[in-house]
Amino acid sequence: MQVQCKIRRYNPTQDKKPYFSVYEVRMEPTDRVLDLLNEIKWKLDGTLTYRRSCAHGVCGSDAMRINGRNRLACKVLVRDIGQKMTIEPMMGFAVLRDLVVDMEPFFEKYKAVKPYLVNDDPAPVTERLQTPEERAAYDDTTKCILCAACTTACPPFWSNPDFVGPAALVNAHRFIFDSRDKAGAERADVISGREGVWRCRTVFNCTDACPRGIQVTNVMEEVKRKLLYDRA
């Protein structure tokens, strides 16, 4: 099928402001948007810049705004987008070039929530056991691939880049609700502070954007309720 693809371009060293390039490409309906980008880069315009790595929806490199919604280019089929396509970088981060954004602030916030198991008790002889129910409590949040699709779909984040954002909160949830973890109090400062989970306005863009199907808004609601009920 013939696809007209409009891509937002920007090279800060050359361009005063971003502009759109339009490409006409012939694709199979079952090709992915990433294949289309490769087609353009490899055959039409080698200057087009975007991130991709595994190309199978696991590494989280190629999140971008496709027809106005954050999606992984490697997980969306051309036929599901249609013959007119607009591809833009994710919102809320500085554009380094074309579809590549500066993810450093994103990873700073990820690190700030201590996304690892903290437990200084002497290690038992065998594993630290968990019941299936205890394991299920954080099952949804183990799926995050840190693609930033949720955080950059979040209006409170667009207007306030200091907001820790849905992705960091998903990864905080992963350990807050882990019965083996002991760092609840250490994470509380970041999570319940001024730029923490209370900035969430239940817009649900994050849930819609997550390529892993994580119920991101619900995750944040669970964190909010835990903070509230623990205090009571």
Added chain:
Amino acid sequence: MYRGREGMWAWIFHRVSGIGVLLFLFIHIVDTALIGWGPGVYNAVTSIYHEWTIFRFLQFTLIAAVLYHSFNGLRVIVIDFWPKGYKYQRQLFYGAMALTVLALIPTGYFLLGPVFGIETRQG
């Protein structure tokens, strides 16, 4: 621009209606304060709300904003406190919209009826 779905529209309308109601509050403080200059001044100014057609439409918009903001506020409370609420956020949004429109029918009848030549008791 980001193409959000129901949740984003619910949030945008909530913000806009909230700011709208707040702006009206400022006007309302001014018109209420006019009583300090006596009933003559107060009545002369507040009669504008009934007599000027544009103000009838503005009042209708105000009530629409208050109603939507209230119903969507309840929607947000449900999502916040009912663990399964997030699954129904879309339906809750349409519910809030439907309740707003329903409640606006009598409002429109009494407030805008006279504008369109419909005789109402309050007219």
